[in-house]
Amino acid sequence: MTFAERIGRLDAADDHAPLYRQLQRALREAIQKKVLAPDDALPAERDLAEEFSISRITVRKALDGLVSEGLLTRRQGAGTFVAARVEKSFSKLTSFTEDMISRGRVPRSEWISRGEGRVTPEESLTLGLSPGTPVYRFARIRFADGAPMAVEYTTIAAFALPSTEVVGTSLYEALDATGHRPVRALQRLRAVLFQAEQADLLGVPVKDAGLLIERRGFLKDGRAVEVTQSYYRGDAYDFVAELNALS
């Protein structure tokens, strides 16, 4: 089956929209109906032009529009892909696992490392723990439907978990089980260019755009329990916040 047959031709007789808009509409529908899945590669521009009998300039214009909408993403040297974006609300304290499940996606983690240690001077400030307090450290690659989304480095105050082994797919599930799931968090978000380590782990080019989110999670009694640095693929997440006017 050709790509044009999969997503539908552009020859609706009553369609007076410009051709690039017709192609955009067809691609948009194919993404919504899951004919095209996140991370699917699109054919090369010249092949698209040939299949739909339109000019390459028209194809490029159509794709440019969908790239700026965030529906498609370009990876240098590799082509154009369906973006694997996830809209993430900034006002809800949810876990990666919950975020993915609520979007019909299957979460999975790969351990980079997990172990025990003592707070660093920096952590002792952020976590408000006295120097030398035991902590657990977790480093993971987080996947959605098999596609790498983020690399996360987490430090948990050791009082919150019986051991590192109790963490399966979800850290928050393990913290919930001991009554130490954070109920409040502070987050700081920063744009980054991936260095070799994170780029390698995420399978993206070095210097690709990413988001670094640092979350500090607190218990009801005010004690800090978690510090996590999450490196999200820049094309993976949209952070959305609802703002209310001062009244």
Ligand code: 16G
């Ligand atoms: C999210 C949190 C992270 C938390 C993790 C727990 C952000 C920016 N970060 O990735 O702080 O540790 O969820 O997820 O949202 P889990 O329960 O699936 O392990």
